[in-house]
Amino acid sequence: LVSQPLLDRLAAAVGVGQLLTAAADTAPYLTDWRGRYRGAALAVVRPASAGEVAAVLRACHEAAVPVVPQGGNTGLVGGATPGADGRAVVVSLARLSRIRDLDVANGTLTAEAGCTLAAVRAAAAAAGRLFPLSLAAEGSCTIGGNLATNAGGVQVLRYGNARALCLGIEVVLPDGRLWNGLRGLRKDNSGLDLKQLFIGAEGTLGIITAAVLRLVALPSARATAWLRVPSVAAAVDLLGRLQQRFPERVDSYELISQATLALTVAQVPGCSDPLPASTSDWIVLIELADGGDERQLAEALQSVLAEALADGLLVDAAVAASESQRRAFWHLRESAPEAEKRAGFSIKHDIALPLSAIADFVEVTSAQLAREYPGSRLVCFGHLGDGNLHYNLSHPDPDFLDRQDEVNRRVFSAVSARGGSIAAEHGVGQLRRLQLPAYRSETELALMRSVKQALDPRGLMNPGKLYPPAGGGA
Amino acid sequence: LVSQPLLDRLAAAVGVGQLLTAAADTAPYLTDWRGRYRGAALAVVRPASAGEVAAVLRACHEAAVPVVPQGGNTGLVGGATPGADGRAVVVSLARLSRIRDLDVANGTLTAEAGCTLAAVRAAAAAAGRLFPLSLAAEGSCTIGGNLATNAGGVQVLRYGNARALCLGIEVVLPDGRLWNGLRGLRKDNSGLDLKQLFIGAEGTLGIITAAVLRLVALPSARATAWLRVPSVAAAVDLLGRLQQRFPERVDSYELISQATLALTVAQVPGCSDPLPASTSDWIVLIELADGGDERQLAEALQSVLAEALADGLLVDAAVAASESQRRAFWHLRESAPEAEKRAGFSIKHDIALPLSAIADFVEVTSAQLAREYPGSRLVCFGHLGDGNLHYNLSHPDPDFLDRQDEVNRRVFSAVSARGGSIAAEHGVGQLRRLQLPAYRSETELALMRSVKQALDPRGLMNPGKLYPPAGGGA
Numbered sequence: 010l011v012s013q014p015l016l017d018r019l020a021a022a023v024g025v026g027q028l029l030t031a032a033a034d035t036a037p038y039l040t041d042w043r044g045r046y047r048g049a050a051l052a053v054v055r056p057a058s059a060g061e062v063a064a065v066l067r068a069c070h071e072a073a074v075p076v077v078p079q080g081g082n083t084g085l086v087g088g089a090t091p092g093a094d095g096r097a098v099v100v101s102l103a104r105l106s107r108i109r110d111l112d113v114a115n116g117t118l119t120a121e122a123g124c125t126l127a128a129v130r131a132a133a134a135a136a137g138r139l140f141p142l143s144l145a146a147e148g149s150c151t152i153g154g155n156l157a158t159n160a161g162g163v164q165v166l167r168y169g170n171a172r173a174l175c176l177g178i179e180v181v182l183p184d185g186r187l188w189n190g191l192r193g194l195r196k197d198n199s200g201l202d203l204k205q206l207f208i209g210a211e212g213t214l215g216i217i218t219a220a221v222l223r224l225v226a227l228p229s230a231r232a233t234a235w236l237r238v239p240s241v242a243a244a245v246d247l248l249g250r251l252q253q254r255f256p257e258r259v260d261s262y263e264l265i266s267q268a269t270l271a272l273t274v275a276q277v278p279g280c281s282d283p284l285p286a287s288t289s290d291w292i293v294l295i296e297l298a299d300g301g302d303e304r305q306l307a308e309a310l311q312s313v314l315a316e317a318l319a320d321g322l323l324v325d326a327a328v329a330a331s332e333s334q335r336r337a338f339w340h341l342r343e344s345a346p347e348a349e350k351r352a353g354f355s356i357k358h359d360i361a362l363p364l365s366a367i368a369d370f371v372e373v374t375s376a377q378l379a380r381e382y383p384g385s386r387l388v389c390f391g392h393l394g395d396g397n398l399h400y401n402l403s404h405p406d407p408d409f410l411d412r413q414d415e416v417n418r419r420v421f422s423a424v425s426a427r428g429g430s431i432a433a434e435h436g437v438g439q440l441r442r443l444q445l446p447a448y449r450s451e452t453e454l455a456l457m458r459s460v461k462q463a464l465d466p467r468g469l470m471n472p473g474k475l476y477p478p479a480g481g482g483a
Numbered sequence: 484l485v486s487q488p489l490l491d492r493l494a495a496a497v498g499v500g501q502l503l504t505a506a507a508d509t510a511p512y513l514t515d516w517r518g519r520y521r522g523a524a525l526a527v528v529r530p531a532s533a534g535e536v537a538a539v540l541r542a543c544h545e546a547a548v549p550v551v552p553q554g555g556n557t558g559l560v561g562g563a564t565p566g567a568d569g570r571a572v573v574v575s576l577a578r579l580s581r582i583r584d585l586d587v588a589n590g591t592l593t594a595e596a597g598c599t600l601a602a603v604r605a606a607a608a609a610a611g612r613l614f615p616l617s618l619a620a621e622g623s624c625t626i627g628g629n630l631a632t633n634a635g636g637v638q639v640l641r642y643g644n645a646r647a648l649c650l651g652i653e654v655v656l657p658d659g660r661l662w663n664g665l666r667g668l669r670k671d672n673s674g675l676d677l678k679q680l681f682i683g684a685e686g687t688l689g690i691i692t693a694a695v696l697r698l699v700a701l702p703s704a705r706a707t708a709w710l711r712v713p714s715v716a717a718a719v720d721l722l723g724r725l726q727q728r729f730p731e732r733v734d735s736y737e738l739i740s741q742a743t744l745a746l747t748v749a750q751v752p753g754c755s756d757p758l759p760a761s762t763s764d765w766i767v768l769i770e771l772a773d774g775g776d777e778r779q780l781a782e783a784l785q786s787v788l789a790e791a792l793a794d795g796l797l798v799d800a801a802v803a804a805s806e807s808q809r810r811a812f813w814h815l816r817e818s819a820p821e822a823e824k825r826a827g828f829s830i831k832h833d834i835a836l837p838l839s840a841i842a843d844f845v846e847v848t849s850a851q852l853a854r855e856y857p858g859s860r861l862v863c864f865g866h867l868g869d870g871n872l873h874y875n876l877s878h879p880d881p882d883f884l885d886r887q888d889e890v891n892r893r894v895f896s897a898v899s900a901r902g903g904s905i906a907a908e909h910g911v912g913q914l915r916r917l918q919l920p921a922y923r924s925e926t927e928l929a930l931m932r933s934v935k936q937a938l939d940p941r942g943l944m945n946p947g948k949l950y951p952p953a954g955g956g957a
Contacts, residue, residue: 114839161670192902196871199919200949202682246588257731300728397669434670441673449674456677
């Protein structure tokens with residue numbers, strides 16, 4: 010076999026038991042968790058340290074064999090699944106799972122790439138601090154993947170994306186060199202901020218092996234409310250008021266369409282509408298968190314909501330009176346994808362828009378889609394506070410999925426015309442790669458390729474992801 | 484003259500009146516405001532639009548003539564001053580001073596590079612919003628320079644550095660191509676986040692011509708206190724408590740040593756100690772800001788301070804009772820550099836450390852410096868909340884400055900041993916360029932050079948800044 014010398018080197022690097030080649034062993038690494046992408050690989054290796062990752066990448070580099078990094082394999086765009094040609098080696102970071110350091114006074118935690126997000130959050134909580142990245146997959150997704158995809162989630166509004174929560178990283182470069190950039194500093198302008206290159210690069214420039222993460226105070230008070238609003242525009246206005254009164258304390262501001270809520274209540278056991286007597290087309294789930302007293306926070310929120318009600322920005326509101334009620338509100342929001350899955354076949358979009366454009370986008374585009382695709386149902390929910398919507402068109406007939414390219418084009422044109430993004434928090438991966446040139450300038454694509462060429466001149470890191478083939482551009 | 488064709492092209496690009504070549508006209512652009520650096524240039528050009536900047540860079544690129552971008556020329560490290568060889572063209576961005584857009588609902592403002600920070604803050608305030616970058620030079624420094632240097636200042640603790648306040652940029656690349664990356668989105672993972680490359684690159688990769696800036700709510704309440712603390716360690720502990728009680732609302736947490744305060748009171752007219760009867764080696768100036776009621780905020784702060792006093796974290800405190808008292812506290816803090824200038828000759832350091840290491844650093848290093856340099860006085864003040872100190876050694880004898888390299892080495896070794904940075908908020912420029920290799924790995928320097936080579940292969944952008952000559956590395 011032409012690859013035997015490489016396999017021998019890999020086995021020597023990680024131990025023979027951590028080099029997987031049998032189909033039964035490699036299968037879980039060759040497909041994504043939703044089963045949308047399937048690939049093949051020369052082997053899967055499971056290094057246990059940054060040094061082992063370096064040895065693996067050195068070997069692959071010398072053999073000119075592509076490398077596909079994989080964390081918790083929870084991505085939604087095929088970014089961690091190898092291509093079909095079977096030429097690549099999949100590098101699983103799962104065994105790099107140590108928390109290397111927790112510095113409470115500095116508010117930092119140093120985690121290896123394979124730590125799950127839940128493990129990092131738990132370690133921070135045990136020290137009385139919060140690591141404020143929060144998303145549905147947190148039990149399985151890993152910090153390395155979170156950073157490689159610049160993950161978002163439900164607290165971006167307050168704390169920013171994964172990028173904003175990272176002070177330093179350790180990276181193995183495509184040729185196997187190890188860069189230790191594990192600094193835990195709030196201010197550092199001693200040269201280019203190289204970590205920014207690797208965060209959000211989807212494993213195409215190197216493999217992040219560890220990171221210094223920023224912790225914040227663990228809130229002592231929380232106030233959660235389920236709101237009926239008359240329109241998306243009213244929801245945007247209300248957000249402005251809440252941020253004025255509670256600057257930097259609105260953690261989450263989630264939008265749910267009435268159609269999505271109805272679907273969720275119908276499809277997912279244990280879900281019920283907290284305001285069944287009240288109707289409107291839009292629901293907002295809001296959460297505030299703060300230090301100090303919880304009752305005071307709830308009262309202050311009530312008073313802002315009462316004003317909003319009087320001013321017509323609000324139709325009705327329920328403030329969670331207990332932790333179980335709070336969880337019930339969140340369960341409703343988090344069950345939307347499950348309900349959608351049960352009810353039909355969806356063409357999905359993870360889009361971002363300026364907040365000032367989002368109401369117009371929703372109104373115009375939803376009417377257009379309803380006209381063009383009779384029998385379809387719009388499933389719209391997401392992180393309104395970040396301008397980030399999951400804007401999906403669902404249909405009971407599976408043949409509807411054949412119209413994906415056409416539906417994508419309609420939605421993305423409307424997004425692009427309003428200065429939005431076709432890939433907000435899920436990234437590009439394989440899913441959006443070929444669509445990118447229609448919405449990004451040739452100059453921007455050329456810049457991306459220059460950076461890729463500079464850091465990975467042999468093009469071995471995660472090929473077939475993120476960068477569209479050369480040529481094109483809007 | 485060999486450069487006449489280029490000068491003709493530049494005149495055609497910007498208009499003959501905006502091409503300066505006479506010594507009297509160019510002089511202000513050839514030195515920094517403190518007069519520490521002096522350079523020479525072929526010409527100074529003053530384009531009025533991104534298109535004109537593009538034409539200038541295209542012409543310089545084709546003539547292989549270096550370019551030095553310059554904003555408000557308020558830098559402290561010689562980053563905007565051309566070299567002595569006189570080969571470069573200085574490109575002043577001062578005339579790109581339009582605010583292109585203000586989108587209140589989206590919380591964004593689009594400013595051209597030459598807008599002063601004060602003008603941006605004023606435009607935001609007029610719309611009832613805050614642009615939360617705040618630093619001493621704000622009347623003169625420009626947004627382009629703020630972003631090119633990833634400026635810090637007195638509100639980084641809460642709002643982050645300039646990088647965190649920028650959602651999109653427009654850049655002219657070294658060959659004159661214009662990249663429009665002016666997106667105003669909170670979430671965007673549609674490819675590499677290219678703006679991150681140019682922010683903090685000190686004009687070595689291209690010229691930022693405009694930016695989409697993030698606005699926040701304008702606080703309705705402010706609480707400011709002047710604190711005497713027993714030690715730097717106590718100050719760090721107290722910060723943790725305040726952040727626990729007031730998460731995301733501690734705007735500023737400034738440290739001043741007693742020696743610095745004494746110097747300031749002695750040297751700067753109108754400065755007096757707010758707590759004259761109280762003594763300790765360290766002072767902290769703290770400011771909270773919030774929505775809601777100002778008296779409530781002050782009372783909540785008082786109650787945390789009372790507890791801290793009982794627990795020995797605090798010696799004494801004065802909470803500002805009026806806006807004029809608040810300004811007096813800030814005037815004291817901001818007069819420290821002026822007092823230092825009047826009192827002697829200083830060897831300065833703009834350093835960052837993990838908060839957990841800062842008390843030990845100050846104690847050990849200060850004792851060492853006092854031993855080694857009798858007659859010197861340590862002037863230590865800065866943004867403790869960010870781990871960022873201005874840690875300067877002052878002496879009445881000008882000959883003391885001859886020992887600069889040696890003092891730098893002592894301080895930087897102590898910083899580096901504790902995981903710190905030798906260039907926190909002022910950047911590298913000419914001042915720290917040659918010192919960088921001792922504190923950064925060869926891999927890190929090589930990565931920086933790869934990026935530079937990829938974006939500016941002819942090496943024309945701001946030469947002699949930021950990147951140390953090849954070879955070396957810790």
